[in-house]
Amino acid sequence: MSDVTYTIVEHDGGWAYQVDGSFSETFPTHKDASAAAERAASEQRVPGDTEVIQYEDDSGKWREETARGDDRPTTTIVDNG
Numbered sequence: 001m002s003d004v005t006y007t008i009v010e011h012d013g014g015w016a017y018q019v020d021g022s023f024s025e026t027f028p029t030h031k032d033a034s035a036a037a038e039r040a041a042s043e044q045r046v047p048g049d050t051e052v053i054q055y056e057d058d059s060g061k062w063r064e065e066t067a068r069g070d071d072r073p074t075t076t077i078v079d080n081g
Helices: 030-044
Strands: 003-011 014-019 051-056 062-067 074-078
Touching: 003 030, 014 030, 030 074
Parallel strands: 003 074
Antiparallel strands: 003 014, 051 062
16 A cells, blocks of 8 residues: 655745645645645545546556555544644
8 A cells, every 4th residue: 555645835925735845825824724734634544436437657668457446545644843
């Protein structure tokens, strides 16, 4: 199982959360960014349906695989603010 880490950071004149180098939208307050990260993290843990998915890998090749709906990541929030 994978782990997704949400880090609360100052960003673009406000606050955001960052996951794997990508930033969320910018929020006016630290509290708003933290609440948004909590919501996003909790949504990551919700199981879904098992489905066949298609995606393009890093080399440009299209792949197909079955994604288990119960294979959800653990989530961590890092908030040093």
